[in-house]
Amino acid sequence: MTKKQKRLAVIGGLLTVGGIAIFMILFAAQDNLLYFRSPTDIIAGEVDTKTRIRLGGMVEENSIIKTNTTITHFKVTDYAETIEVVYDGILPDLFRECQGVVTEGTLGQDGVFVADIVLAKHDEAYMPPEVAESLKNETGSEIGCNKEQSS
């Protein structure tokens, strides 16, 4: 191969890889990006009932209702608005009242959020950045819960 051909081959190769990668990314990104929403966004009607979203906030105090089945009800709040969540499955170990939580699912017609994933975390002191952010936006400071359990 001459130098020119070689350069063409290199550029061609890189374009192919980049092209394939970008195509795959765009193709897969069509339906698979999840938006993070706060309870305020939902009350404001920014969320429709078909789209999967991530809902995050704090688990409201005394809101966890454990039933005699695998279904659990609880409320997620950003201290401005509160959304009721229903989840069928086993909750992660670090799921507690007055702690940040991220859930994934869709909003039901009745305004209850149906979660099929409740994200666990590895560290008690850890707060998902989105949750921290959305709490900051709404209130400017953390209020409400007594923090006894998480000490």
Next chain:
Amino acid sequence: MIAEAGHFALILALFFTLMQSIYPFIGYFKNDQNAMMSARANAVVQFMLIAFAFAMLITSFATSDFSVALVQKHSYSLQPLIYKISATWGNHEGSMLMWVFILTLFSALVAIFGVKLPLTLQSLVLVVQGWISFTFTAFIIFTSNPFIRLSPAPIEGRDLNPILQDFGLAIHPPLLYCGYVGFSVAFSFAVAALIEGKIDNIWARWVRPWTLLAWMFLTLGIAMGSWWAYYELGWGGFWFWDPVENASFLPWLTGTALLHSAIVMEKRNALKSWTILLAIITFSMSLLGTFLVRSGVLTSVHAFASDPTRGIVILCILLVTVAGALSLYVFRAKLLTSQTLFQPISREGGLIINNLLLTAIMIVVFVGTLYPMIIEAINGSRISVGAPFFNLASAPLAAMLAIIIPFGPMLAWKRADLLGAAQRLAIIAFLAFCLGLLLMWRLDNDTPVLASFGLILGIWLIFGAIYELLYRAKLGSVPVNIFFKRLFGLPRSAFGAAFGHMGVGISVIGVIAVTSFQHEVITVMEPEKSVDVGGYEVRFDGVSDRAGPNYHEEYGQFIISKGGSQIAALEPSKRTYRASRQNTTEAGILHLGLSQLFITLGDPKNDGAYAVTLFYKPLVSLIWGGAAVMVLGGFLSLMDRRLRIGISKRVKKMPDSAQKPSMSEA
């Protein structure tokens, strides 16, 4: 005194790293042999100092010296000794010290085993290692000092995060870090080659074993992390496409590409600048991983509470390293171009396709991982990119890679016969197809089409790897005794490649089997009731209590039987740790050949009933078994005579006849 001794050694090490960064470098430009030589001794001394500091920190943890702030924060007097020790790296400060410890260990190894390298190359490599060591040692001392004392000393510690109190996680960080940091050697070799402006196949021969070693550790580390997440987090998943997991996967992908491109460079003296670029990218990805884990910028189930200022410092280190190395690359890489004839249908052509696909997968994972961060920076909306994206975007690329892997070793260097290779592999493809169908029939009757395709691909990889060895030993065309002689006479690296590829196939089968055929039951079980999971009858016999060394646990008793006869009992439990009051779930796992029955205990319900999750996971052990086979392959390759560290020069001087087998090496 122990912590102070460690602290002192650390500060002393900082001076040595500074000296190593500068003095031999000046020596290189002045052509001063002694100055260049000094890098060797310096690297060894530096390693001993850091090792001492690390040992002192471990001692503080092992003896539960709660006057050291870090120990107080992450340990507890009643913790078993092994978790007291592993608590040393179960936190930010200690893990960064371990990072530098492994870095200086690799520098010392280069100093000791690299005495046969050209002095200029060796000293430059050590200088670059010195730059990295200096930066991170300074980072530890100024932002993350592990030796700070508390006064007055508390009498009890706050306990290690309970989910880290596990054997898998005790050894996962050291393995992973050996992988991450091991790639620094390839990086330093690359930067040294760019500074020198010359590179040859001896360079590739030297870089390969180090890359291979790092790759083996990274593979083990990732597999161990995945196995830990599987049994300890209680979700029964083995990979979550979580940013932190992706962060370890990125250097693995580019590292794998690097292993293969270094072969082309060694054998064909081609792909020089590409190999250099891969070495730079791979270590940059390792640094990116460190940054993502340590800064907490991304929402991750693996993220730990962290101090944002440290994140910024690591980000700066990352940017300077990447920008510095890449600009050096831009200015100097043209000195390295080679004039080699290149045919697309050849072994090297196959390896290039391998590299292109691995890079494409890397780009997909990279973009998916960082996209949320970029979007938030641009328009403030917060999104997350989850498993569906990564599966959809990377699976087709991975499948293409799996299809071409068995072709690679069948192609000759320079100019190959693709049709011939295809004809020879046709029988393998047919066998894989039949066996895939058989396996599907065993697993489930109505199989999804894609899953069956995946299973066939896995078998194709395994058979392809075996066939390659048999073919090279000329099975069928020579008498049996000669065949065996030839088989065992094949270079170890041929076995290495075969096992490496076989391991990929084994993992593929495990992943496909679990994702497509697992049987999951989430239910509330009353005592004495049974459920059927994957053909096994599981009876719940209620829950009891017992005390562990530093926790209390409730454990469920489950009796597993098949066809009326009892085979085993499982005791999944929920633990509450005394010091931190945190809970963990300990899954009960029953190995049934390569498949597993997996039970976790949930919340208590009325009348002694409990929420329970039960999984039957067919062939799940293959996922990690495959990784073990890959590492075995790496080990065999490393044991190859021609790759053994220090032997490169002698091989070169051998007469032609002795060099012959290396021409056909995989």
